[in-house]
Amino acid sequence: FIRACAQSGKPVNIKKGQFLAPxxxxxxxxxxxxxxxxxxxxEDNFMACERGASFGYNNLVSDMRSLAIMRETGAPVVFDATHSVQLPGGQGTSSGGQREFVPVLARAAVATGVAGVFMETHPDPACAKxxxxxxxxxxRMKDLLSVLKELDALTKRSGFLENQFD
Structure with a gap:
């Protein structure tokens, strides 16, 4: 599947599996x-996307260290802020979620210097398919994007201090 996507000639956002180490x-x-x-x-049409890791049943957690680790791939790193708050199977017959934590995790990810943030949106999430x-x-998206844009500019201006901690 990865080979077929890569050979499409299109940009590909490759999500890290919930079970995979960064x-x-x-x-x-x-x-x-x-x-x-x-x-x-x-060979530069690929992004590495973090979406959280399984943590017990019905829960994903996002370890912000994974974003810096995934940067070592040389690919732009994207953070999937909405799937990171998903509760797989959390509603018994379907997945739940904790959208109230999207802004928290998105800000944290942007502060690590990610190249992009993926977020799903809907005019009325309760009616989303x-x-x-x-x-x-x-x-709520405009306000969130405004904050993320400001934080991104500050972070990119400051550089990656972790590269100096050897």
């Missing part, structure tokens, strides 16, 4: 790059 994304990104190279395509419990209400 450093293992290097292997996934390398596989995509090799597939692109084999097809004579650019999927992912409603973790979707950001559309009326």
């Amino acid at each position: 450093h293992d994304m290097k292997n996934v990104i390398d596989k995509a790059r090799h597939a692109a190279r084999d097809a004579g395509l650019p 999927s992912d409603g419990p973790n979707a950001v209400p559309l009326r």
